[in-house]
Amino acid sequence: MKLLAIETSCDETAISILDVKKISEKHTFKILADNINSQVKIHAEYGGVFPALAKREHQINLPILFEKTIKEAKIKIEGIDLIVVTSGPGLEPALWTGIVFAKEISDKYKIPVLGVNHMEGHIFSIFPKKGKTFKIDQEKNIFPMLSLLVSGGHTELILIKSWKKYKKIGQTRDDAVGEAFDKVARMLGLPYPGGPEIGKLAQEARTHKINPNFTLPRPMMYTKDYEFSFSGLKTAVLYHIRDLKEKNPDILNDIRIKQMIAREFEDACFEVLSYKTMKALKEYKINTLIIGGGVSAAPQLKKVIKENLKNNKLKIKTHFPGKGHTGDNSIMIGIAGYFQYKNKKYSKNSKPIKAEGNLSL
Ligand code: KG4
Numbered sequence: 001m002k003l004l005a006i007e008t009s010c011d012e013t014a015i016s017i018l019d020v021k022k023i024s025e026k027h028t029f030k031i032l033a034d035n036i037n038s039q040v041k042i043h044a045e046y047g048g049v050f051p052a053l054a055k056r057e058h059q060i061n062l063p064i065l066f067e068k069t070i071k072e073a074k075i076k077i078e079g080i081d082l083i084v085v086t087s088g089p090g091l092e093p094a095l096w097t098g099i100v101f102a103k104e105i106s107d108k109y110k111i112p113v114l115g116v117n118h119m120e121g122h123i124f125s126i127f128p129k130k131g132k133t134f135k136i137d138q139e140k141n142i143f144p145m146l147s148l149l150v151s152g153g154h155t156e157l158i159l160i161k162s163w164k165k166y167k168k169i170g171q172t173r174d175d176a177v178g179e180a181f182d183k184v185a186r187m188l189g190l191p192y193p194g195g196p197e198i199g200k201l202a203q204e205a206r207t208h209k210i211n212p213n214f215t216l217p218r219p220m221m222y223t224k225d226y227e228f229s230f231s232g233l234k235t236a237v238l239y240h241i242r243d244l245k246e247k248n249p250d251i252l253n254d255i256r257i258k259q260m261i262a263r264e265f266e267d268a269c270f271e272v273l274s275y276k277t278m279k280a281l282k283e284y285k286i287n288t289l290i291i292g293g294g295v296s297a298a299p300q301l302k303k304v305i306k307e308n309l310k311n312n313k314l315k316i317k318t319h320f321p322g323k324g325h326t327g328d329n330s331i332m333i334g335i336a337g338y339f340q341y342k343n344k345k346y347s348k349n350s351k352p353i354k355a356e357g358n359l360s361l
């Protein structure tokens, strides 16, 4: 079957067309066309995503991207069997643009349309590999799975007993980890998005053996639950910079100081994320670990998780998204939508899709 997938939850407009074939329990996905238009540069000026601007950009980009995608896929619109679109979580004005656009095509060409959870998409983002095709085998021994989802809006641990059964076992009480990276980057005068910038400085510190001369808290690391908190950590960085500036207002011109702060901050975040992930892996006797979301692009997170798995003697299959699939994209929405359709969560009498900014798994 041919699927049109649309993603507009934040600052990327993404459209793709997938051709999926099922043979016994194996699903083969072929990417016929995949296009993405990032608004990162536009929002960088504001130091974060500006919802009204995101909405306007999506509205401009959607028809252009759709036409391009259809052309590249070399199919007629009538040849599409299913439309899937992100319905939440995300910025509601941005989500609506995708939903309205999907509905218009659905009504005009009489194609069924399904709303997809963006976070479920991030879980499926580990499947696409290099090249245009990938397979998903619904073998049983991969469950139970655990997914650590880390992005600009979310930080959560999801227990997956089957592709239909998700249970959130913990989440952040305040800022998402990516959000904390973006805010700390801003304090250091680095551009948005801050994650890769902090990562680069932190890595320079490690390479040149620049060890932090201060320590940041590891918030909620040893609490019995699976909750996280990154707001206090961000404030601790703020106070540290303020104290340094009191002695020397130009202190941030010293690159070594920035490298030190970046390293200590990144270590604090990833140690906490990894510690709680290990705890959940043991408690729930997990067979597969999936890391997803924008922050999963950080090489240091991969390193810390791998080290901790080894230190804890946990031999668990661990998957990170491939290059180009860590951030928001529509392929992941296509996969999640396809399985939702296959699992019959769709009927002609389903309620109309609406944008749900706080939709939860
Ligand atoms: O999943 P995503 O593209 O969008 C949301 O749904 O939020 O995640 C974006 C977030 C941003 O906060 C960005 O700073 C962070 O992911 N990020 C990183 C890295 N690359 C992106 N954080 C840490 N290290 C990175 N290398």
Ligand code: ZN
Binding pocket: 118, 122, 151, 293, 294, 327, 328
């Ligand atoms: Zn996302």
